[in-house]
Amino acid sequence: MKILVTGGAGYIGCHTVKLLQSLNHQVTVLDNLYRGHMQALENCDFHNIDLMDSSSLNGLFKDIKFDGVIHFAARSLVGESVEKPLEYYQTNIAGGINLLQAMRAGDCNQIVFSSSAAVYGEPKSIPIEESHPRNPINPYGRTKSLFEDILTESSVLGIRSVCLRYFNAAGAWPGGEMGEDHAVETHxxxxxxxxxxxxxxxxxxxxxxxxxxxxxxxxDYVHVHDLARAHALALDWLQAHGPSLRLNLGNxxxxxxxxxxxxxxxxxxxxxxxxxxxxxxxxxxxxxxxxxxxxxxxxxxxxxxxxxxxxxxxxxxxxxxxxxxxxxxx
The missing domain is CATH 3.90.25.10 (UDP-galactose 4-epimerase, domain 1)
Incomplete structure (x- = not known):
């Protein structure tokens, strides 16, 4: 498949890119390198594009007919989201909508979304199932929950999605050749x-x-390599005409x-x-x-x-x- 990975130079994104390449997919990476690392990518088609740049987004989908999108690109620090809520809504919601509009214009209707367990807020029961009420307690979690709703409502436009709500991502590529490197480390x-x-x-x-x-x-800690596998499997699910899903990923x-x-x-x-x-x-x-x-x-x-x-x-x-x-x- 021809796959666009947004935020592909980030922690989970670059591991997913490497796995997809090993599965012989044609991978294109979109990242503004705000917190990503170009050094984490090898032999892929890279585009330094911000989600707010709708013109460049539309041009990319015009140039390449993608089979599906894996969407990581987002601001993702809980504490920062409390201090800078407007920036989080701009990137995670407005930027996400720009991506969906570019997908529609490019006749691409399959997206795997990097969501989060933060959509649940304070748990009412353990273990947490997907039917657990969503009640995020910070702007970061609210943007993830809201974009899930936007994807649900976009089904009338023919867009099918898998939202992956992962818990604590951890680990590194087996052998240690790539791993976690955040300017502001909170994990x-x-x-x-x-x-x-x-x-x-x-x-x-x-x-x-x-x-x-x-x-x-x-x-609950889940290995980044297992998360990468889940994104590949989710895209396979959509490619096989499976319905939209909301899934937990944990240990x-x-x-x-x-x-x-x-x-x-x-x-x-x-x-x-x-x-x-x-x-x-x-x-x-x-x-x-x-x-x-x-x-x-x-x-x-x-x-x-x-x-x-x-x-x-x-x-x-x-x-x-x-x-x-x-x-x-x-």
């Missing part, structure tokens, strides 16, 4: 590994009085902050400098996904999401590329 595992390397501040554990086995938050297992730190310390071979602070507002005690629907429909199950595999792959990346994509071999 627990890379923060822990950087602290182990002495490259970051001591890691702060926010809250030790949650109603969990050790008092710290429990989260169906929860690990506490202290369990992650213990495992990361074992893999890194050193203690992780740790500080303890109060709870953060809006942090649920437990978030665990149900993958039942993804398994039944697109036949996806996580293959590399054992927590030791996730952290080992992440360590292979961070320890061999301490400066991320700014390391000498890039």
């Amino acid at each position: 627990l595992i890379p923060l822990a590994l950087k602290a182990a390397m002495g490259a970051g501040k001591p890691l702060t554990v926010f809250g030790t009085d949650y109603p969990t086995q050790d008092g710290t938050c429990v989260r 169906e297992k929860g690990f506490s902050v202290l369990e992650i730190l213990e495992t990361a310390s074992e893999i890194a071979g050193c203690e992780i400098p740790t500080e303890y602070g109060p709870r953060r507002a809006g942090d649920p005690a437990i978030l665990i996904a149900s993958n039942r629907l993804a398994s039944e429909t697109i036949k996806w199950i996580p293959l590399r999401s054992d927590i030791r595999t996730i952290i080992s792959d992440a360590w292979a990346w961070h320890s061999s590329h301490p400066e991320g994509y700014g390391s000498p071999d890039y």
